[in-house]
């Protein structure tokens with residue numbers, strides 16, 4: 584179950600609360616999530632005491648973003664273990680909560696493996712729970728460190744591709760501290776450029792239908808003080824045509840062995856526009872997002888989400904009587920069906936570079952990615 588704690592105060596000014604944190608109050612350990620579906624209007628925390636509550640939070644995107652899903656999944660296994668629930672059931676439910684971001688499975692399996700290693704070795708469940716929690720904490724720390732290293736490698740790549748600074752970066756969806764144990768992936772690179780005085784502007788795609796860009800990236804950009812401008816997704820083409828984009832920076836949810844990149848829907852059209860306009864298309868993701876066991880883009884399961892996310896504008900503070908399942912404000916005739924893939928897949932030949940904590944891969948080839956995984960602590964999914 585999950586309780587909600589609304590935070591008073593000036594919610595118009597983002598406070599930069601952590602996307603998630605583990606707490607151990609007297610009544611028992613909890614995973615506290617900043618409910619991202621309520622941002623930017625409200626900073627509301629969800630307190631999860633079991634895996635089912637966390638599964639629902641993942642499915643509703645209260646907690647989201649590939650690297651953070653891995654961290655949350657690992658803590659979810661630990662939560663089940665320390666509270667004495669069925670850990671194997673919890674791991675299975677968490678791993679299948681969303682299919683595309685490979686990090687979720689990586690995080691869940693890492694904590695579950697730590698738990699099973701103790702139990703299968705005859706250790707007591709309390710020690711096994713401690714091992715699962717230690718694995719979750721370790722992954723959380725590693726993700727924060729990876730974020731910082733990606734920012735360094737990413738800024739160096741921008742400076743190499745475009746000497747002189749004044750970078751005008753277009754980004755899609757949300758890839759900041761709300762998807763990470765640190766400052767994020769692609770957004771962390773833009774943040775590093777801003778801090779170095781080499782970001783002229785961040786162009787922020789609103790990212791329909793759930794508006795991660797308008798609601799979350801703008802929220803993080805405002806906190807940082809960087810120059811940023813929001814645009815509708817379908818306005819991006821005219822920005823490229825006007826020569827206003829120096830590079831595209833996006834995250835990733837799964838990178839297949841051949842370098843195909845699954846990312847928020849709308850990323851593939853940006854890659855095509857970037858190629859047509861001779862603009863670098865740069866993917867920023869931790870090595871845990873590379874999945875050697877997924878051979879190519881056609882093998883990536885793309886999450887299909889409910890149609891009401893397209894046919895309604897969801898305004899949580901404005902429940903609408905008679906609205907469809909989503910409880911939003913209809914923008915299409917009731918009964919309209921909608922095509923709503925959460926992600927799309929960009930082929931490797933349209934990706935200029937993949938920036939990871941282990942360095943930059945460019946060109947993006949099967950061999951280069953295999954070498955990257957061999958260099959890192961990548962947990963292979965089999």
Ligand SMILES: CSC[C@H]1O[C@H](OP(=O)(O)O)[C@H](O)[C@@H]1O
Nearest residue numbers: 647648649756762834835846847
């Ligand atoms: C770098 S992880 C952020 C990644 O996750 C987003 O998807 P969602 O908001 O559905 O979790 C999007 O694909 C971002 O690029």
